[in-house]
Amino acid sequence: MSTNTAPRRSRRQETALWRAPVRRVERVTPRLARITVGGEELAGFVSAGTDQNVMLYFYPDGVELPATLEAARARWSTVRPLTRTYTIRRHDPVAHEIDFDFVLHDAAGPACDWAKHATPGDQLIFVGPSPAYQPDPSADWHLLAGDETALPAIAAILDALPPTADARVFVEVEDAAEEQPLRAPVTWVHRGAGGSLTDAVAAAELPTGRVDAWLAGERSAMVALRAHLLDQRGFDRRAVRPTTYWRRGEVGS
Structure with a gap:
């Protein structure tokens, strides 16, 4: 841990x-x-x-x-x-x-x-502007996960990481047409085909060592993903930062 x-x-x-x-x-x-x-x-x-x-x-x-x-x-x-x-x-x-x-x-x-x-x-x-998340420079690797609303932040975080940083990125979008080029390899999850962010992270082989995890997107997805990382993966809760960007069923953005 x-x-x-x-x-x-x-x-x-x-x-x-x-x-x-x-x-x-x-x-x-x-x-x-x-x-x-x-x-x-x-x-x-x-x-x-x-x-x-x-x-x-x-x-x-x-x-x-x-x-x-x-x-x-x-x-x-x-x-x-x-x-x-x-x-x-x-x-x-x-x-x-x-x-x-x-x-x-x-x-x-x-x-x-x-x-x-x-x-x-x-x-x-x-x-x-608001304050901003500062990636942990002492982490062995970084986990970035979110839906399309989190893509701007994920892209900005990747820009802030050193070129040698080990970043594992998971992004849920509607379909392949919504994929964007980013600075690191991405596991794209297609919601329209039944995929989910939590399932994709749960199925992935992730590195060992000290992790710095940044997560953002729909509230219920963040709750489920955080629970997986803490309960099944055993990540330190202090190293997992989930942010709710929107809630399903609320008035549109």
């Missing part, structure tokens, strides 16, 4: 409201859109890396958009935006750009609906 300490997180940066125009819209897969926002408005944004996230603010059409977090909060009693938390896929401090990946669900939701119709010039408002 591992004796890792708990996974660390970076310090929180100063929370601020950011308002930036859309620069590009790219359909990465049939069900995923990558939207790039950028401009001098983001010159002061400091990235925390890996699974850092921000809170997206969506206002009704015709509402004057706030320029600061204080202005937004001052209007909450009369105009309160719909909010959704999203992981930053990429931050380019030189070009002052940020990429967000939106899974285009069939169910309606403020973020999904906005992403489906976003065009260059549209404004995106967000607040953050």
